[in-house]
Amino acid sequence: MNEQADAPVILKGKPVADLILENCRQRVRQIVDATGVQPCLATVLTGSDPASQKYVDRKAKLCQDLGMKSIKVTFPETTTTEELVAKTRELAEDPAVHGILLQHPMPGQIDERAAFEAIGPAKDVDGVTFYSFGTMTYGLAGFDSATPGGIMRLIRHYKVPVEGRHAVVIGRSVILGKPMAMLLLDANATVTICHSRTTNLPEVVRQADIVVAAVGKPNFVKGDWIKPGAVILDAGFNPGPKGNVGDVDYDDCLPRSGMITPVPGGVGPMTLAVLMEQTVTGAARQLGVETAREPAAV
Numbered sequence: 001m002n003e004q005a006d007a008p009v010i011l012k013g014k015p016v017a018d019l020i021l022e023n024c025r026q027r028v029r030q031i032v033d034a035t036g037v038q039p040c041l042a043t044v045l046t047g048s049d050p051a052s053q054k055y056v057d058r059k060a061k062l063c064q065d066l067g068m069k070s071i072k073v074t075f076p077e078t079t080t081t082e083e084l085v086a087k088t089r090e091l092a093e094d095p096a097v098h099g100i101l102l103q104h105p106m107p108g109q110i111d112e113r114a115a116f117e118a119i120g121p122a123k124d125v126d127g128v129t130f131y132s133f134g135t136m137t138y139g140l141a142g143f144d145s146a147t148p149g150g151i152m153r154l155i156r157h158y159k160v161p162v163e164g165r166h167a168v169v170i171g172r173s174v175i176l177g178k179p180m181a182m183l184l185l186d187a188n189a190t191v192t193i194c195h196s197r198t199t200n201l202p203e204v205v206r207q208a209d210i211v212v213a214a215v216g217k218p219n220f221v222k223g224d225w226i227k228p229g230a231v232i233l234d235a236g237f238n239p240g241p242k243g244n245v246g247d248v249d250y251d252d253c254l255p256r257s258g259m260i261t262p263v264p265g266g267v268g269p270m271t272l273a274v275l276m277e278q279t280v281t282g283a284a285r286q287l288g289v290e291t292a293r294e295p296a297a298v
């Protein structure tokens with residue numbers, strides 16, 4: 001008898017993100033045809049972190065590719081919370097702007113919560129406000145936190161079984177771990193959230209059918225923490241000596257996994273696709289245009 005386990009399924013994000021983005025392109029065309037207005041995303045970068053600069057540039061490029069507009073606001077490292085909040089409110093009141101993204105992380109002196117709340121619910125296409133956390137938690141229409149929302153879309157696309165499964169989320173940040181746990185809970189998983197004070201982390205992770213790594217530490221999750229056949233979703237993206245790596249030690253975990261996201265090419269492209277999709281949705285709502293989300297990418 002052949003006792004060999006099936007080869008792990010690699011959960012590639014790029015093809016799923018491309019489906020979502022193609023649908024965005026069509027919806028942008030519908031909005032422009034109906035109103036003459038291009039959906040517009042405003043990005044706000046505070047400080048000079050090279051990775052963050054790269055991400056906001058990539059968002060502007062994606063807007064351009066999809067026929068959308070973008071506005072890029074940059075603030076120096078020394079910016080105060082008051083200055084950032086004032087500019088964010090101005091963008092929130094500007095009818096030509098349909099979505100606002102404040103690039104994270106922000107310099108230490110900034111009260112990130114005050115800055116995020118200045119976006120307001122209508123333009124919170126990155127899903128970072130209290131309001132969006134509420135809609136996510138209650139499974140109501142709203143904007144998902146972009147990366148967790150992207151992970152849920154991957155899960156649906158690849159038909160990863162979630163209901164009744166034990167999901168362990170490693171990390172409790174406001175833009176990753178906490179919203180991820182809420183979305184999995186809403187999908188009827190049994191959810192455990194682990195963090196820096198969890199004393200028996202490998203032991204808890206070994207009980208997981210689904211592992212989400214959102215801890216911000218390169219190659220942190222090891223193969224012997226993984227229950228054979230578990231689904232591993234890596235939300236990490238860390239610069240390393242040989243290029244960027246995730247929070248999961250991919251080579252170590254791959255042989256034990258049933259399904260696994262690569263880094264790069266897994267969760268990252270999904271984050272951007274969901275951000276763009278939610279910007280289009282925000283524009284459609286604000287401009288009173290009905291546009292349909294294609295079921296193809298789920």
Ligand SMILES: Nc1nc2c(c(=O)[nH]1)N[C@@H](CN(C=O)c1ccc(C(=O)N[C@@H](CCC(=O)O)C(=O)O)cc1)CN2
Pocket residue numbers: 055101102103104105126146147175237244263264265266267268269270271272
């Ligand atoms: N306000 C926010 N800030 C940050 C978020 C966020 O969702 N909202 N997430 C990350 C950074 N980020 C988007 O802002 C992001 C990071 C990486 C990628 C991505 O597509 N990565 C690619 C590889 C890219 C490369 O090689 O350079 C991949 O994984 O395939 C997208 C978005 C922190 N801040």
